[in-house]
Amino acid sequence: MTERFYIKGGTPLKGEVSIGGAKNSVLKLMAAALLVKGSTKIYNVPDLTDVDIMLKVIEQLGAKIDYNKEEKAVTIDASSLTSVTASYELVSKMRASFVVLGALISRCKEAKVAMPGGCAIGERRVDFHIRGFETLGAKIKIENGYVIAKASKLTGADIYLDIPSVGATENIMLAAVLAEGSTRIQNAAQEPEIVDLANFLNTMGADINGAGTSEIIINGVKQENLHSIEYTTIPDRIEAGTYMTAIIATKGKGIIKDIYPAHLTFFTDKLLKMGANIKLLNPTSMEVSCKNRLNSINFITQPYPGFPTDLQSMAMTLLTTANGVGIITESLYENRFMQVPDLNRMGADIHQDRNHAIIKGVKKLSGTTLTASDLRAGASLVVAALMAEGESVIEKLHHIDRGYENFETKLRLLGGKIERRKDSPQVNPEETHNESYL
Ligand code: EPU
Numbered sequence: 001m002t003e004r005f006y007i008k009g010g011t012p013l014k015g016e017v018s019i020g021g022a023k024n025s026v027l028k029l030m031a032a033a034l035l036v037k038g039s040t041k042i043y044n045v046p047d048l049t050d051v052d053i054m055l056k057v058i059e060q061l062g063a064k065i066d067y068n069k070e071e072k073a074v075t076i077d078a079s080s081l082t083s084v085t086a087s088y089e090l091v092s093k094m095r096a097s098f099v100v101l102g103a104l105i106s107r108c109k110e111a112k113v114a115m116p117g118g119c120a121i122g123e124r125r126v127d128f129h130i131r132g133f134e135t136l137g138a139k140i141k142i143e144n145g146y147v148i149a150k151a152s153k154l155t156g157a158d159i160y161l162d163i164p165s166v167g168a169t170e171n172i173m174l175a176a177v178l179a180e181g182s183t184r185i186q187n188a189a190q191e192p193e194i195v196d197l198a199n200f201l202n203t204m205g206a207d208i209n210g211a212g213t214s215e216i217i218i219n220g221v222k223q224e225n226l227h228s229i230e231y232t233t234i235p236d237r238i239e240a241g242t243y244m245t246a247i248i249a250t251k252g253k254g255i256i257k258d259i260y261p262a263h264l265t266f267f268t269d270k271l272l273k274m275g276a277n278i279k280l281l282n283p284t285s286m287e288v289s290c291k292n293r294l295n296s297i298n299f300i301t302q303p304y305p306g307f308p309t310d311l312q313s314m315a316m317t318l319l320t321t322a323n324g325v326g327i328i329t330e331s332l333y334e335n336r337f338m339q340v341p342d343l344n345r346m347g348a349d350i351h352q353d354r355n356h357a358i359i360k361g362v363k364k365l366s367g368t369t370l371t372a373s374d375l376r377a378g379a380s381l382v383v384a385a386l387m388a389e390g391e392s393v394i395e396k397l398h399h400i401d402r403g404y405e406n407f408e409t410k411l412r413l414l415g416g417k418i419e420r421r422k423d424s425p426q427v428n429p430e431e432t433h434n435e436s437y438l
Contacts, residue, residue, distance in 0.1 A: 001422040001423065001424065002395070002422070002423055002424070003397045003398075003420055003421070003422055003423075004393050004394060004395050004397065004420070004421055004423055005382065005385070005392075005393065005394040005397060005408065005418055005419070005420055006391065006392075006393055006418070006419045006420075006421055007367070007382065007385040007386060007391065007392045007393075007394065007416070007417065007418045007419075008367075008390075008391050008417035008418075009250075009365075009367055009385055009386050009387055009388035009389060009390060009391070009392065009417075010250075010387070010388070010389055010390075011250065011386070011415055011416060011417055012250045012251050012252035012253070012415070013246055013247045013250045013252035013254055013386070013411070013414040013415055013416055014252050014253055014254055014414060014415050015254055015255075015413060015414045015415060016254060016255040016256075016257055016413075016414075017243045017254060017255070017256055017257065017410050017413065017414055018257045018258045018410075019235045019236055019239050019240045019243070019256060019257065019258050019259045020044065020046035020047075020072075020235070020236055020239060020258075020405045021043075021044035021045055021046045021072070021232075021233035021234070021235065021236060022046075022192075022193060022196070022233055022234050022235060022236040022237065022238075022239075023046060023048055023050055023051070023236055023238075023239075023402075023403050024096070024166070024191075024193045024236075024238070025192075025193040025196040025197065025233050025234055025236075026042060026044075026045050026046065026051065026233045027050060027051070027054050027094075027096045027097070027099070028096070028099050028170050028193065028196075028197050029042050029196070029197065029200050029231065029233060030042065030051075030054050030055070030058060030074065030076060031054070031058070031097075031099045031100045031102070031103050031174065032103060032174060032197060032200055032201055032204070033058070033063070033076040033078055034058065034061065034063060034076075034078045034081065034100060034103040034104065034107060035078075035103050035106060035107050035174065035177055035178070035201075035204065035206075035226055036078060036204055036205075036226040036227065036228060036229075037078065037079050037080070037223065037226070038077070038078070038079060038226075038227060038228035039075060039076070039077040039078075039079070039228045040075070040076050040077075040078070040204070040228060040229055040230075040231070041073055041074070041075045041229075041230040041231070042073065042074045042075075042076070042230075042231055042232075042233060043071075043072060043073045043230065043231065043232040043233065044072055044232045044233040044234075044235075045067070045072050045073060045074045045233065046072075046236065046239075046405040047069055047072075047405050047406070048401065048402060048403060048404075048405055049398065049401050049402050050094050050096065050402045050403065051067075051074075053090060053093050053094045053097065054094065054096070054097055055067060055074065056090055057086050057090045057091070057097045057100060058076060058078075058100070060083060060085070060086065060087060060090065061078075061081050061082070061083050061084070061085075061086070061100070061104070062080060062081040062082030062083055063076050063077060063078040063081060064076070064077040064079075065077075081104075081107070081108065084104050084108050084110050084111045084112055085111075085112040085113070085146075086098075086100050086101075086104075086111075086112070086113040086114060087114060088114035088145055088146070090114075091113060091114035091115075091116055092114060092116070094402075095116040095124065095167075096167070097113075097116075098113060098114075098116045098126060098129070098167065098171070099167060099170050099171050099174065100113060101113040101129070101133070101147060101149060101171060101175075102129075102133075102170065102171035102172065102173070102174030102175040103174045103175075104149075105133060105138055105149045105151060105154065105175050106154065106174055106175045106176070106177050106178045106179070107178060107223070109150065109151045109152065109153070109154070110148075110149060110150045110151070111147075111148075111149045112146050112147070112148045112149075113146065113147050113149075114145060114146055114147075115142060115145055115146060115147050120335065120338065120373060120374045121333045121334075121335050121336045121338070121374055122332075122333035122334040122335050122336065123334060124333075126147070126167070126168075128161050128162065128163070128165050128168035129165075129167065129168045129171045129172070130147065131159075132159045132161075132168060132171065132172035132175070132185075133149055133171075133172070133175055135157045135158075135159050136151070136154040136155060136156070136157055136159075136172075136175055136176060136179055136183065137151050137152075137153060137154050137155050137157075137179075138150065138151040138154065138175070139151065153179075153180060154175060154176070154178070154179035154180065154220075155179055155180050155181055156176060156179045156180060156181030156182040156183040156184075156218070156219075156220055157183055157184075158183075158184045158186065159172055159183065159184070159185050159186065160186045160187055161185065161186070161187045161188065161189075162187070163187075163303075164187050164188060164189040164190065164214065164303045165189060166189040166191050166193065166194065166303075168189075169185055169188045169189040169194055169216065170189075170193075170194065170197055172185055173185065173194075173197065173198065173201070173208065173211075173216065173218055174197075174201075176218035176220065177201055177206045177208075177218060177220065177221065177226075178220060178221065178222070178223055178226075179218070179220040180220050181219075181220055182217055182218065182219045182220065183217070183218040183220070184215060184216070184217050184218075185215070185216045185218070186214065186215055187214055188210075188211075188213070188214055188215060188216045189303060189304065190212055190213060190214060190303070190304050190305065191303070191304040192212075192234055192237065192260070192263045192304070193234070194211050194212065194216075195211045195212040196233065196234045197211070198211030198212075198216070199211070199231075200229075200231050203229045203231055204226050204227060204229050205221060205225040205226040205227050206218070206221055206225075206226070207219040207220075207221050234260060234263075235258055235259045235260055235263075235284075237259070237260070237263040237264050237267075237308070238308065238310040238311060238376075238403070239403070239404060239405075240256050240259045240263075240264060241264060241267050241308070241310075241311040241314060242311070242314055242379050242383070242404070243256055243410070243414075244256055244264075244267075244268075244271065244276075244278075244286075244288045245271075245311070245314035245315070245317065245318060245380075245383050246382075246383045246386055246411065246414070246416070247288045247289070247290070247414070248271060248276045248288060248289075248290040248294070248318060249317060249318055249383050249384070249386065249387040250386050250387050250416075251290050251291060252289065252290070252414070252415075253287070253288070253289035253290075254287070254288055254289070254414055255281065255285055255286070255287050255288075256285060256286050256287075256288060257284065257285045258284055258285070259284060259285065259286065260284070261280055261283075261284075261286050265305065266305055266306060266307050266308070267307065267308060267311050267315075268286075270297055270299055270307065270315065271288075271318075273295070273297050274294040274295050274296075274297055274318065274322060275290070275292060275293075275294050275295050276288065276289070276290045276294065277289045277290060277291075293321070293322065293323050294318055294319075294321070294322040294323065295322055295323050295324060296319055296322040296323060296324035296325055296326035296359070296361055297319070297322075297326055298326055298327040298328070298329075299315065299328060299329070300328075300329040300331055301328075301329070301330050301331050301332055301336075302331060302332075303332070309330065309331075309332040309333060309336060310376050311376075312328060312330055312336060312376070313336070313339045313376045313377050313379070313380035314376070314379065314380050314383060315328070316328055316337075316339065316340075316343070316350070316357065316359060316380060317339075317343065317380045317381075317383045317384045317387070319359040319361065320343055320346075320348035320349075320350070320359060320361065320362065320365060320384065321348075321361055321362060321363065321364060321365060321387070322359075322361040323361050324361055325358060325359065325360050325361070326358075326359045326361070327356060327357070327358050327359070328356070328357045328359065329355060329356050330355045330356075330357070331355065334355070336376075336377075337352050337357055338373040338374055338377040339373070339377040339380050339381055339384075340352050340357060342370045342371060342373075342381055342384075343365070343380075343381075343384060345368055345370070346365040346366060346367070346368055346370075346384055346385075346388055346392075347362055347364065347365050347366050347388075348362060348365060348384075349361075349362050364388070364389055365384055365387065365388040365389070366388050366389045366390050367385055367388045367389065367390035367391045367392035368392055368393075369392070369393045369394075369395070370384075370385065370392055370393070370394045370395070371394070371395050371396050372394055372395065372396045372397060372399040372400050373396070373399065374399050375399050375400060375402050375403045376403075377399075378394070378396065378397075378399045378400040379400055379403070379404060379407075381394055382394060382400065382407070382411070382418070385418075386411070386416050386417075386418070397420070408420050
């Protein structure tokens with residue numbers, strides 16, 4: 001049986017929506033829990049398929065897992081690990097699991113983790129990660145699709161990243177926690193998820209300074225300095241941005257709760273420039289509304305604190321019906337305009353030229369059958385379907401389920417006409433979408 005969303009567009013979304021824990025943070029916190037010979041309890045864990053995959057990876061390494069979905073808490077007991085191998089079967093399902101390499105090399109001085117490879121949105125190499133481990137003293141071999149890392153000891157060093165890569169910053173940070181001496185990561189990623197990981201590690205007994213800036217210093221500590229902790233994950237800024245977009249796209253009015261508005265500054269600023277209304281209600285909630293046709297804007301995706309690439313597709317959906325012409329430049333990924341053909345099939349006027357998309361605002365979109373080709377492209381099509389005239393059907397929901405907890409339930413609470421139905425699969429000979437995972 002295949003699951004599909006059936007969406008009837010045109011209803012303004014109204015009400016309140018609570019945002020869950022950040023997917024891109026919690027996955028790394030789970031890997032970091034492997035560092036401590038003890039038990040770690042992580043709260044605010046969203047119920048996502050990516051979380052399930054990461055739990056399987058961690059279990060495969062010998063840690064004991066308890067996932068209490070009602071409490072939204074995961075307990076990881078990594079007192080003893082029985083393996084240093086993360087299999088291709090799991091890593092190929094979710095690239096983020098490559099981050100266990102940093103934790104394993106730090107704690108066990110060896111690791112064998114499947115090479116994640118490219119994915120639907122781009123090549124996504126791991127060369128900075130590998131260079132970072134080598135600079136700390138690890139010997140790296142790539143054999144039979146696995147990265148095999150060994151070190152008699154790791155020694156702190158200066159590491160400069162060519163691009164402020166989120167994953168490389170996290171992996172190197174993890175590897176350096178138990179290294180001898182100090183590691184300095186220059187041109188480090190500054191995303192809130194990096195700060196969350198550093199806070200988590202420091203709570204556990206690590207010594208990390210500068211997270212959230214472009215220079216992070218990790219002073220190595222001894223294994224016995226690390227101890228069991230309980231920790232709450234930060235809110236998911238991308239989930240928050242998605243609901244903001246959905247409310248604005250449908251000309252609705254709603255409150256986004258349980259967020260850190262400061263993590264969304266750049267996105268909020270662009271929405272305000274387009275003509276949306278956004279009001280800070282208190283330190284953890286914002287009211288979002290929109291009555292009139294939006295104005296087009298131009299933007300470039302950039303590492304934090306720039307415009308987040310993960311919200312590029314949502315902003316594109318808004319631009320499809322805005323007044324004027326908007327230009328989006330995607331600077332992080334080679335192939336992150338996967339939503340364009342489907343948006344054009346809905347009546348949008350988007351021309352793509354390499355990493356630029358030129359969007360001429362049209363009066364309206366109309367519903368049709370759509371395919372979620374990756375997580376964020378899929379979510380942006382849900383938003384487009386909610387604002388379109390008529391009905392849409394969205395296929396390949398497994399991509400969306402990786403990053404949006406109870407998506408249709410939350411949208412329905414806001415008044416969205418969306419239903420998930422199980423149908424028999426239809427054979428579509430034109431189906432050419434890349435199935436690989438982010
Ligand atoms: N890059 C390299 N070499 C490396 C590492 C990165 O060339 O060794 C390149 C990548 O190919 C990419 C750019 O650097 O073009 C940025 O990649 P980065 O390493 O920052 O991304 P990531 O860690 O793989 C995380 C998020 C992504 C998000 C990016 C950018 C997780 C699990 N994933 O990926 O989230 O787009 O940072 O903010 O944290 C999503 O949630 O939908 C998603 C894709």
